[in-house]
Amino acid sequence: MYTANREYIKRFGPARIIEHWLNAGTFVLLVVTGLAQKFYDYEISQWVIMTFGGIDTTRLVHRYSGIALAILTVQHILVASFGILFRKWQPSMIIHLKDFRDAIDNIRYYLGLSEYPARCDRYDYKQKFEYWGVVVGGILMAATGLALWFPTMVTRLLPGQFIPTAKALHTNEALLAFLVIVTWHIYNAIFSPEVLPLDTVIFTGKITQERMIHEHPLEYERMFGVKLPQHHDEDEEAGNASSTTS
Amino acid sequence: MGKEYCGNFSTGYTVLPNAEGRLPGNETTASYKANPARIPATGQVLRFTCTAFLPIIGIATIMKFALSNLFGTITGGNMQPATDEDMPCRQAACEERGKRRGTALREQTAEIIRNKCLAGSQPKEGPLSIGGNMTVRKSHLFMLAVLVVLLTFSFSEAKLSDMDEACLGCHQMDQTLKFGNGETLSLKVNPAEVEKSVHRIIGCSTCHGFTSDNHPQRSYKSRKEFTSLSARKCRQCHDTKENTIHEKLIRESATNTTCTDCHGAHAVKRVRELSKGNQYCLTCHNKELEVHYKDGHKEMAIVDEAVLNKSVHKNLSCVDCHVMVSAEEHPVRRFQNKRDFSIVMAENCRRCHFDKYSRTLEGMHFKQLIEGNANAPICSDCHGTHAIASARKDKLANAQKCEKCHRDVYAIYAKSVHGAALIKENIEDVPICSDCHKAHDNAGPHTANFRISVPQICASCHANKEVMQKYGLSTKVIDTYLQDFHGVTMKFYRQYGQTEKKIAVCIDCHGVHDIARVKNQNAAVVKQHLLKRCQKCHADATANFPDSWVSHYEPNIKKAPMVYLVDLGYKIFIPFMIIGLLLQIILHLWRYAVNR
Structure with missing residues (x-):
């Protein structure tokens, strides 16, 4: 049933796709305007700031993009909570102990200590890591960003040191997010040999059955009520190889 | 001759017929031909005549007067008429004085004086008028011829005449003349002086009017009156109009400045002999000469040589700065007031200091000056005039120059950490006014450009490790500022010349002229002060707010x-x-x- 099936399985609705791209857009804008401020001494930063029309305009763009991302983050949390609570959506992003085990299993598999990779559900541990990075990071960035935007209001209630602390958090977290995205996310979405040249799922919302079985076997099993063999990929790859060569 | 060329005597050029033999008439100017070859011929003759005969004529003129006084035979045909209206012609007094004198000499003196007065009122009548007729000139020439012979003897031995010896017979002795106001004057005359004087040939009586057998007693109110009246005699021979400054000095301050003030009386010498080299001008300008301004103010044009010699310009000559004036010419210039004169004079500094001058053009002091504020400082206000000194040497003195006008600011500065160190401890590492505001191109502190250049100004010392080490100060203050929100913003503002929005720079927290010590001070007090500064921009800042600036320290476990x-x-x-x-x-x- 599953072998060499090129059938597509729907994975994301249009709302999620739009949400991703809005997130991506504001994120790029924030990174460009933010890092230019963080590394203001570099020529490229100065070019960016001048292109935006000066430091004040750059900050304005940064702040309003920040508001956009904050709104996106908040609406996502609200929509997800609403869906889970009232629409019986599966809280598939929740991190379980299994995810940590999966990570260790996968690394063992990469190192050749284990025969099979981890078998993941709808979202594997890498995706959960990124997802929560975006959600938690988004909240953190929004909070610290607002503190930096309105320092006098914050210091009415909190000690003055919260402002430089907020700056330290904001700027470091931003750097971390940027680095994770450019290494991990871009690798997984573009350069990973499994998706090269491009993971199209976030454009089309559909995943090939082949990749589904390979990357999300547990969800596939639940979806279709089948039991996949533990060693499916080796078999499949061996089968494919023999069929193409013969 | 008239057919051949038309001479142009004023230029010395002659116009010759052109190639076609036509005389120049309506042709274009191109056909005119100058013949400079003719000039030397005429010129040489003239020059020879002048050089050969002028000294003789000059000497003869002097002698003529000497003799005219002695014999009283020549009328004062060549006397300079006193056309000077400022000097009242007291004809009656003159005549009165003339009557009192019985002798021929006195008659003659009276005549001279009278003639002066008459010539003043009716200059063109009679043989007395200047530039006279042929009769006068003939007698003049005749006398010259005679006197040249006499002079030859006079020159051969520099001896005084018997008459003069007679005067000196008494005037060698110590005698004093008392004036109405109690002043006294020694009547002793040093014969050696007279013998060396250029006037030795004209004798005492030419100037004094007395002879040994005719010596009336006269009284003067003051010494000044005596000298000024005596000095009038000089004008019998010396035309003060030849040199405008003489004319002016005598006209404007006849009672104050007299010929003898500069030239001496009995030891009268040529100015060139009196002067010494570079300081030629001081021959007169070490005297109490008055300068008069149009607004009625007077000033002594006296220059202290000692002061000049101390100045950095001691190797320059007066005319290097006082252009338009030379040993030959001293035009009279009239200024509305002293300030106008100073402003015009300061323009001459650029002849050497052009770099500084061109920088002042960007300065706000110059801007004020051209906007009509005559009190705006000019070069000499800070650097001085004759006592000009090196501007680099003494920092405190430099700061005090600014104090002359900016008293209130200086008072604040004097109390600041910088000012106190300079004034009380004489620490010269601290900035003075010009270090921040610049000396010449001080564009003014209220410009946005000045504002955004403040961190750089402060950094010039506070980022200098050598200097800061001496006082145990951190050089990280600039970096920590530049890395923070205000600093980054300021940097970009500076980069693209944003001038409208203000961003906090060093002075906004530390103060401007009243910069106080922060190190080792009570933290609570500093914070309290800082809050007020914060509130200038962040109006809603509260007590916690100043802590949001982690000060000029890299965050560490103790501080933040x-x-x-x-x-x-x-x-x-x-x-x-x-x-x-x-x-x-x-x-x-x-x-x-x-x-x-």
């Missing part, structure tokens, strides 16, 4: 533990995370490659 720990955490976490992810990527690729 939260910031320090967060930074530290990320410093460890970011590499850990990224290296971990990259390792996983590499492992993934490796596994993929192995599996293939």
